[in-house]
Amino acid sequence: MALVNVRRDVTDAFYRYKMERIQTKIEGKGNGIKTVVVNLSSVAQSLARPGSYVIKYFGFELGAQTNIDPPDDRWIINGAHEASKLQDHLDGFINKFVLCKKCKNPETDVVIKDGRIVLDCKACGQRTDVDLRLKLSGFILKNQPKKGGKKDKAERKAARKAKQQALQNGNKENGQGSGGENSENGSNGSGDKNEDEDDAGSDDEFTRKINADAQVIDAPAVVRDDDWAVDMSEKAVKARQSQLPSEFRQKLVLGGGDEDDDEGEGGGHTVYDTLGDWIQEEAAKADSINKVDDIQIYVKAKELGIETKHKTVLVLVQTLFDENILTQIPKRAAMLKQIITSERHEKALLGGLERLLAAQGKEHPELLTSDKIVKILHQLYDKDLVSEDVIKKWGSKASKKYVDLATSKKIRRAAEPFIKWLDEAEEDSDEE
Known part of the structure; x- marks a missing residue:
């Protein structure tokens, strides 16, 4: 995933405001040719602006028709347009509708009052x-964000987080902090270290690591014989892998009726199997899945060309988490946020969670209880890995896409208290 500075005139590699580089896909031919801006939602989110503002700006600049409210996240501009050209037009949008005129900082909110923007x-x-x-x-004056829209939900979420933090701070005085809540699920770093670890795993930190290791992504791997203190032969790795818990030895289930089969997932060994196998081998070498580095995982996915694919999320959830998922989510959140860029990615995250719970629940039945599932969803929601709307849609109907129907229903029943909490919080916010 190529990241660029929001202000491209700033060459500082550590400039804190980043966004994805515009990615496009040309579809159709003749009079029906069109350009799909694949990652427009992610770019717009980085700029804290509605996607409709960005796509409409492109339409005005290019003199082309656009769609401003696609239900499937497919932002379309009529005609064939190069990504580099759109990136240049995006600079104009940022200068006119995002950057502060005084400090040139993109941390601005749009306020519409008395016919002024x-x-x-x-x-x-x-x-x-x-x-x-x-x-x-x-267009902005005629299409102001509606009450109860995405911005309002974000504000509600921030308010809920503040209330939750206040409760946690109160509990810490009694020795029941957030680390204590998760400590029952494993002893791999929870407790007083959680706060520091969350800071170390922030988006900016992960981006800095990616930038620092950028040359490693494209450079051939060089391994010296003295780099390893253990036997790294194929036989030795397989022997250690066989001693791992069963969840690491099991074959990943990637199928399930997904309509996007462009990587040939249905036949033979796929790039997703390759990624899953590699993660399991790295876990075997390190004797723990928690010791497999986020940067290495991202680099491997990029080498395979699947760092932007939603099915990659499906693989990562099934390989990076185990019965200690509550303490593992905060440590992997920064890396996952780099990959999860659309509603489709979020659905894959929840689908992978279903498969993980179904597999782990055989040896750890407590994971299928309402208490655990609610806490897991809370973690995913608080870390901005999945949105309120996607969770509600997911919880409204069981599906056999990822697991059998009975298990799917069981997981959603256990999640009902969390979904009810989301609904009640929204009602309270509306009343206020």
């Missing part, structure tokens, strides 16, 4: 007007 900078406090003569200004 104001950029409220959270960094320096400056409030500046957007030029109303711009074509997109008229």
Whole structure:
């Protein structure tokens, strides 16, 4: 996944504001040719602007028709347009509708009042007007975010997090902090270290590591004989792998009726099997899945060309987590957020979770209880790995896509208290 600075005129590799480079896919031919902006939602989220603003800006600049509210996250511009050209137009959007006019910082909110569009900078406090003569200004005035929309949900989520943190701080005085809650699920680093580990695993930190290791991604791997202190022969690795818990030895189940079969998943060994096998081998070498490095995992996925695929999320959930998932999610969250860029990725995350719970539940039945599943969903939600809407849709109907129908129903019944909590919090926010 290619990341660039939000301000491309800034060459500092450690510039904190990053976004994905625009990715496009040309479809159709003749008069029906069109350009799909594959990752527009992710780019718009990095800029804290609705995707409709960005796609409409492209339409105005290119003189082409666009769709502004796609239900399937397929943002389309009529005609064939190169990604580099769209990236240049995006710079114009950022300069006019995102950057603070005083400090040139992208930490701004759009405030619409009395027919004016104001950029409220959270960094320096400056409030500046957007030029109303711009074509997109008229569109923004006519398409203000509706109450109860995504921005409102984000605000509600922030409020819920604040309340939850307040409760946790109160519990810590009695020795029942968030680390204590998860410590019953394993002793692999939970407790007082959780806060530091979360900071070390932040998005910015992971991005810095990716940038620092960028040359490693494209460079051939060089392994010296003195790098390893253990026998790394194929026979030795397989012997250690056979001693791992059964969840690491089991074959990954990647099928399940997914309509996107463009990688040939249905026949023979696939790149996803390769990634899963590699993670299991690395876990065998390190004697623990928790010691397999996030950067190495991301680099391997990039080598295989699947770092942007939603099925990669399915593999990672089944290989990186075990019965200690509650303490493992915070440590893997930064890396997973780099890969999870759409609703489809989020659905794959929940599908992988279903398969993991079904497999682990045989030896650890407590994972299938309502208490555990609610806590797991809380972790995924709090770490912004899955959205409120996707969780609600997932919980509304059982599916046999990833596991058998009976298990799917059992997992969703156990998740009901969390979904009810989301509904009640939304109702409370609406009343306020």
